[in-house]
Amino acid sequence: MMDNASVVNVARPAVRWDTVTRSLRGSLKGGEYMWAVAFVVPYVAVFLTFVAYPVVYGIWMGSEPSLYRELFADPIYQSSIVNTVLYLALGVNVKMFLALLLSGFFMRPGRWTKVMLLIFVMPWAVPQISTFISIHWMLNGEWGFLNNVLFKLAHIEGPSWLNDRWTALGSVIVAHIWKWTPFWTLILLAGRMAIPLEIRDTARVDGATGLKGFVHITFPLLANLYLISTLLSTIFLLGDFNAVTFVSGGGPANQTHVLATLGIRDAFETANPRLGVAAVMSALPLVIPLVIVLMRKLRTAEVQL
Amino acid sequence: MSRRYLNQAGVALLSLVLIVWSLAPIYNMVLISLEPEGDVFTEHIWPRVPSIESFWGVLTQGHWYLAHFWRQFANSFFIGAMVTFFALLLGTLTSFAIARMRVRHGWLVSNAALLTYVIPASFLAIPFYRIMQNYGLANNPWSVIAALVAFATPYAIFVFQEYGRSIPIEVDESARIDGASPPQIYLRIYLPLMAPALVAVGTYALLLAWNEYLYQFLLLSSKSSMTVPVALAQFLSSDQSPWNYMMATAIVYALPPVAIYYAFRRRMAAGLTMGGVKG
8 A cells, every 4th residue: 555645755855856747747658648548538428428419419409590580489488588688687696796795794703603604505505496396385375485474474465476477587586596695605705715814904904994995905806706706607597497497487377487498398398399499599699708708717717716 | 882782783683684584495394394284275374283294204105296205215316326426536537637647638628628517507408308318318317317427527627626736746756756557646646635625526416416407307207217306396296286295305305415515514615615616
């Protein structure tokens, strides 16, 4: 059995390491090169078979122009576009803004903050399907928890939240915010923690506290992370299937579908897979620029965090 | 002095709002699961006559919706374990070859992984389903495992590459000088040193597979091959859903990931920071 520590200790004093490593790094010797290739091949195979091939197959399925004529004429598709835009605009921004504020709250020292954080991450820890089903039933007009509470506390007869397009869509957006704010709060909290203590101390000495400190010190340092998180969250939300499916089910009368759920509906409920692929592909003008920007940003993200 | 009190009152108020906000849907789940059958359609907001009838029903498969519950639970577990294993295996092998052995064109592979990470999985569901059908793999857990491994491995590769930077490359080089072959370095040096990252990524992959719904719904349709989330969604298909059983199932299904989450919380947080924003 080779012990790591002893390997280093025994070998280190004997050779000039800089020169040795430099000469070894660039060029792998024959047998080693074969091993390196053998190590990479399984993942490359998985990528080609289960990612690249479906992408190409999907593009082929959705390549007929007549599909898009049919799609754009569909009133359900038209309302889905509106829903998707609203879901993106409100879901991403409200969530990220709350996460930004709350990450500041969780920077507070003390035991109470830690306890609060444990409670606060619950929505993220519990599986999506469980919580979205619970929210669906909570919003039931007659027997739901929300309307029961409203009636008990304020004697208000709440509406049937899921029977109206706008309250149903609002419910989906709120459910999404509820589910994902904790995750992005943790990310931004990690970003805030990474700001060196000296910077914060110096800023405080110079009088940059409270809002001033946030605007001039904290936010500029967090801005890049905030931007990447927003972009990433946009793309995650665009692909989100579960919140809509379980909270509103796309209803009432297919009025709250988004592109991701409409694609699946067209493909499997109305048995028109090509139309489903076209619905999803129609998001590409938004997806492709996002992917390009994110690929560039994520390459440098580690260094700047 | 008064400013400090104001501050504390603010914290207390915000805490109260956060507690109610975070726990309301979870409380609702517990509340309904404790209702005796038929009592679901009432207007109270705390369990009047708490009953564990529904949990008993889940554990003993005592309702026709739950006739295959443990089989489905085992399916979820099997898929989760396989996805974890293969994501760790492929992730470590690939990151070892790219970051430690510096194989030529390794950046192409990392870019492929990055691209996979930023494509929404649900957008590929339709062609993926068609391909699996063509291969005769519909209703086969391995089709789901393949999809989830393909989507979980990129994150594994990032985190491993990132974490590997903290391990000096000289460790590998000295082992090479001592005559260790690449598989020996991988097994005896790389894997042991990567243990914390393995735990973080393993937890991520397990939870990803356990919580995933769309691919499992599309690819697993028979009662005996489906997983718990798919079975849960089946409850919704009828108007007369036994809501107390449904919520009890939702809670039993949520227990393993919540327990894992709180047990490995620190490690997962480490994973989040290591991977930057790559959640």
